Structures are given as structure tokens and as C-alpha cells.
Amino acid sequence: MKTHFKTLVFAMAFIGFTACNANNKKQPTPYAQLKTIKHEPNKQYIKVALLLDTSNSMDGLIDQAKAQLWDIVNELSYAKCGTAKPNLEIALYEYGNDRLNSAEGYIRQVLAFSNDLDEISKELFSLTTNGGEEYCGQVIQTSLNQLNWGKNPDDLKLIFIAGNEPFTQGKLNYKDAAVNAKEKGITINTIFCGDYYQGISTSWKDGATLTQGDYMAINQNQTTVHIVSPYDDEILILNQRLNKTYVIYGTAGKQKMALQAEQDTNAETYSKANAVSRTVSKSSHLYKNDTWDLVDAVELKKVSVEALKDEGLPEELKGKSATEIKTYVAEKKKEREQIQNKIQELNEKRKVFISKQKTDTKNGLENAMTNAIKEQAKRKKYTWE
Numbered sequence: 001m002k003t004h005f006k007t008l009v010f011a012m013a014f015i016g017f018t019a020c021n022a023n024n025k026k027q028p029t030p031y032a033q034l035k036t037i038k039h040e041p042n043k044q045y046i047k048v049a050l051l052l053d054t055s056n057s058m059d060g061l062i063d064q065a066k067a068q069l070w071d072i073v074n075e076l077s078y079a080k081c082g083t084a085k086p087n088l089e090i091a092l093y094e095y096g097n098d099r100l101n102s103a104e105g106y107i108r109q110v111l112a113f114s115n116d117l118d119e120i121s122k123e124l125f126s127l128t129t130n131g132g133e134e135y136c137g138q139v140i141q142t143s144l145n146q147l148n149w150g151k152n153p154d155d156l157k158l159i160f161i162a163g164n165e166p167f168t169q170g171k172l173n174y175k176d177a178a179v180n181a182k183e184k185g186i187t188i189n190t191i192f193c194g195d196y197y198q199g200i201s202t203s204w205k206d207g208a209t210l211t212q213g214d215y216m217a218i219n220q221n222q223t224t225v226h227i228v229s230p231y232d233d234e235i236l237i238l239n240q241r242l243n244k245t246y247v248i249y250g251t252a253g254k255q256k257m258a259l260q261a262e263q264d265t266n267a268e269t270y271s272k273a274n275a276v277s278r279t280v281s282k283s284s285h286l287y288k289n290d291t292w293d294l295v296d297a298v299e300l301k302k303v304s305v306e307a308l309k310d311e312g313l314p315e316e317l318k319g320k321s322a323t324e325i326k327t328y329v330a331e332k333k334k335e336r337e338q339i340q341n342k343i344q345e346l347n348e349k350r351k352v353f354i355s356k357q358k359t360d361t362k363n364g365l366e367n368a369m370t371n372a373i374k375e376q377a378k379r380k381k382y383t384w385e
Helices: 002-016 056-076 117-126 136-146 174-183 196-201 204-209 232-241 253-268 271-281 294-298 322-355 364-380
Strands: 045-053 077-081 087-095 105-114 154-164 186-195 215-218 382-384
Touching: 045 056, 045 105, 045 136, 045 364, 056 154, 056 186, 056 271, 056 364, 087 117, 087 136, 105 117, 105 136, 105 154, 117 253, 136 154, 136 174, 174 186, 174 196, 174 204, 186 196, 186 204, 186 364, 196 204, 196 215, 196 322, 204 215, 204 322, 204 364, 215 322, 253 271, 271 322, 294 322
Parallel strands: 045 087, 045 154, 154 186, 186 215
Antiparallel strands: 077 382, 087 105
């Protein structure tokens, strides 16, 4: 019976959603139009809104989010939609914290959808806990109202809400929020921090089931497992070389480069292996910095080199001609690609080494999120390398 049910669900998903590579068949958008749209054409997005309970008992959950961010990003970097690799955007909310505005339901949008991984890391590390009221239905509805979810049926749109108080708290019924999410093609996944059956009895499972999402229970106080490999030192040396390929431009250049270094340090506070995971993320297609790095900006056609002014350039490029700047940027791009490819090669060896270790590496939040994303991505024909 279960087999027949799964077949029916799969068939409905296939009929209800466009295959993820359908957009790839559209005619290319003329270059003149590329300057006026926010997202690249023929690209799909994995959009993840992470709603974290930051009340007193959730220190362990926030710690897991900080420690496991880069492993989650790395797993998502292997996703494919047809022949293309989808982009990633993450939004972050905190709720259930006494420091937040009670009139707004003790809810705060920490970060709207962003592909700036350094900014996401920075905001995660800014979170602190304090007692409060946890209104799950309201924070879900708030994320539905405030975020730009887009209208592309090929995008994978997911909410992950984590906490440990009854899902029924607050004036806004979680069932109403679930109906609104389903209408927008958004799947709600619930992560109860505590006993699996207690989460069921307090409606966390029902909160996920209403949108065909996953319900999971984790021990939020479980220490994140980071396994050291023989390839870590070499990867971290390559990270230092990788950082030297960034070419700042504009008013935010120096500040964003400092932020990059700060997040390298934040990752390392958990372990060398976590710093390695961040370096692997920086070698993937998901790590783009076109708002401040000239290499990415030129590649993505976000700036005109001819229009750049000296005050917005690093010292080594001031007074240079457009041709000289383009040559310099092209050399840095080539160097970066070589370093990134080497990191990816070493990481493949690292993954094999880790897979052979007997230590249980299934970390709570990371494992819950990546498993749910992979299963739900199948409904839209996403695959994993």
C-alpha cells in the first residue's frame, strides 16, 4: 500500500510541477535585457528560509547552525537541475526572544533572501538567546509575507522552522499559515528540539504534514562532529591563496573583504575541519561576491570596467587603463579557478576519507535539513552529483 501511495504522490508532483530543466529550453535573453533583471535567465533557485527559536533553551540549536552552515552549503552545491546547477538563497528569522518586539510577535527578520554567504554567516554569529514566547504560526506567516519567494515553479521553496515549544502557541493558527504556504508552492519542514513523540503531541509533525514537508526531531545540545582529514592543512593553505585573488572595487570593497576574513575566523573557532568546510564552500559556484569583487563582477557583467573610477579601486589598479584592468582581472580569475579546482579535488579525497571513518558524523541540524531538501527536490526533478 505504501508503494502505491508513493507512486501516486510522485505522479501528482510530476503533473503539478514543471520539470526543473524546462526553463533551459527557453530562448536566450538578449544581453541588453540582462542589465534590467535581478536573476540570471534559465536559472533555478533553492530558496531556504530558516526560522530559529532563540529563546533561552536554544543555545545548542544556534550553536549547531553556526557550526554546520558550511556543510549544509556544500551539500546543496552538488544539486543539479537538468544540466544546470541551481543557485542558493537563504533567509534568516529569529523568534521567541524577549529582546524582540512583542507587538510583532517576538519575531525579527535577521536577513532577507541572500546569496551572500559571508553575510549569512555573520548574521548567524550575531544571534543570542533570551527567554520569550514562541509563535510558530506567526513567524511562518511573517516569512511568507515579507520574503520575495518569486513565481518560478521550478524553484525549490522551503521553510525550516526549529524550536521546542508547542507549535500551537500564538493567535495566528499554524494551519492557516500552512494553507498560505501551500498556495505559494512553499514546503514547511519542522525540526523539534527534543523527544520525537513529544514533538508529535505538540503539533510539530502536523505543521509539516500539511504542506507535505518533513518532521524531524533532533537533540539541539548534541556537539557537532568534525572529522580531521589528512587533506585539511593543504586546503587551508589554498584558502589563503584564494583570498588573494579577490580584487575590491566600490565603496564596500574593503569592508566586505574584512568580513570575508572575519567569517574565516568564525568558522575556525569551531575546528580546523569546519574552516575546511567553509573553504570548500568558497570554491563552489554558490560563493559569489559580485557586489565588491571585480573578478566576479566582470564575469557576471555587473560592472563596466571603463566606468570605474580610481577612488573605487585598490592601489595596484589606480591609474591603470581599462585594458590593463581587464588583463589583471582575467589573470586573477584564472588563478582563482585553478585554486578552486585544486580545493575541489582535495575535497573529493577528503570525503572518501571521512566516509571510511567509524565515527557517527550525522550532525543534528545539518542531517535533518539536507535529507529533507534532497527528498523534496526529487519532486521537481533535481538530482545530486
